[in-house]
Amino acid sequence: MCLGKKFAYTQMKMVDASFLWRYFVEVVDGQCVVPKETTTLYMKHGLLVKLKPRGIC
Numbered sequence: 001m002c003l004g005k006k007f008a009y010t011q012m013k014m015v016d017a018s019f020l021w022r023y024f025v026e027v028v029d030g031q032c033v034v035p036k037e038t039t040t041l042y043m044k045h046g047l048l049v050k051l052k053p054r055g056i057c
Helices: 005-022
Strands: 023-027 049-053
Touching (some): 005 023
């Protein structure tokens, strides 16, 4: 097991939380969201989103 794995996950969560604090995230209309059939589930064509600033200081 990687020694820095727990720290990396904590840091990733902090960056994600600060990002979501500053922006609204909306899924783009009209895209086809289909899962890719592998051992780990992710989207076949990705997920297109729009970012809108929240306007907080």
